[in-house]
Amino acid sequence: MSELSTESITEAVLQRLAGTPDPRLKFISEALVRHLHAFIEEVRPSFGEWEAAIDFLTSVGQMCTRERQEFILLSDTLGASMLVDAINAPRDPRATESTVLGPFYLDDPPQFENGAIIDGGREGVPLLIEGEVLDSEGNRRGGAIVDVWQSDAEGAYDVQNPESTTYLRGRFTCDGAGRFSLWSIVPSSYAIPNDGPVGKMLAAQARHPFRPAHVHFRITSPGCSSLTTHIFVKGDEYLDSDAVFGVKESLIEDLPLHEPNEAPIGRLLDRPFSWLRRTFVLAPVPHQA
Numbered sequence: 405m406s407e408l409s410t411e412s413i414t415e416a417v418l419q420r421l422a423g424t425p426d427p428r429l430k431f432i433s434e435a436l437v438r439h440l441h442a443f444i445e446e447v448r449p450s451f452g453e454w455e456a457a458i459d460f461l462t463s464v465g466q467m468c469t470r471e472r473q474e475f476i477l478l479s480d481t482l483g484a485s486m487l488v489d490a491i492n493a494p495r496d497p498r499a500t501e502s503t504v505l506g507p508f509y510l511d512d513p514p515q516f517e518n519g520a521i522i523d524g525g526r527e528g529v530p531l532l533i534e535g536e537v538l539d540s541e542g543n544r545r546g547g548a549i550v551d552v553w554q555s556d557a558e559g560a561y562d563v564q565n566p567e568s569t570t571y572l573r574g575r576f577t578c579d580g581a582g583r584f585s586l587w588s589i590v591p592s593s594y595a596i597p598n599d600g601p602v603g604k605m606l607a608a609q610a611r612h613p614f615r616p617a618h619v620h621f622r623i624t625s626p627g628c629s630s631l632t633t634h635i636f637v638k639g640d641e642y643l644d645s646d647a648v649f650g651v652k653e654s655l656i657e658d659l660p661l662h663e664p665n666e667a668p669i670g671r672l673l674d675r676p677f678s679w680l681r682r683t684f685v686l687a688p689v690p691h692q693a
């Protein structure tokens with residue numbers, strides 16, 4: 405049996421992977437080994453540091469529940485999520501830009517009729533959201549499914565609420581003209597969950613955990629690429645330093661206050677409200693190479 409050295413160990417592991425039947429898995433495995441070994445060569449961790457690294461990843465996994473996805477937070481705060489987004493985003497310049505999914509998406513949100521109030525009684529400035537969904541040829545996407553979720557005016561999501569009621573989250577179906585509408589409240593900037601290992605990492609790196617105020621959208625329509633994006637609130641103090649690097653200029657919208665008597669029919673308001681009107685454009689499904 406031959407002795408392995410720091411020079412030969414990488415090659416030995418790569419040879420062990422040579423028989424991996426799935427070519428994509430083989431490529432990924434080989435790249436992982438090469439980059440991991442190069443990382444270790446560069447960092448030259450002590451035994452204690454390597455043990456701390458294992459403990460950190462273990463605690464990230466142990467922090468995960470249905471409502472708390474610490475690995476997504478880790479991916480987001482290291483910029484990895486946005487890198488994956490950049491690689492996979494449709495190249496169609498007519499399409500609305502995408503951004504991170506974030507850790508608070510639920511794939512089974514309550515369904516609502518258009519025009520529904522989804523604030524769950526949370527205090528805040530009423531926000532009327534009126535959207536239209538088009539494809540990149542300008543065709544209206546009637547029947548498109550729109551998932552919306554956001555923080556409340558204190559910056560908290562429903563899934564962070566110990567009472568566990570669902571609010572400020574819902575699924576809407578566009579009408580025949582590709583339009584959807586709802587009433588929520590103006591969201592607030594918020595700190596990503598920072599009471600776990602990712603929070604400790606940010607503190608050790610002297611980074612703040614805040615995200616600028618935004619509303620999440622995930623839109624699907626047959627024949628189009630699905631779109632996962634946010635609309636950010638113009639003027640937010642964290643637009644230039646989002647903890648997860650998710651801000652894109654084209655996704656920032658002004659939400660000026662309107663007088664109550666301007667509110668569309670269907671809701672009586674006694675206080676000013678904000679109004680977000682936005683067109684979302686879905687790219688075509690990419691051709692398989």
Ligand SMILES: [Fe+2]
Binds near residue numbers: 508554618
């Ligand atoms: Fe968010």
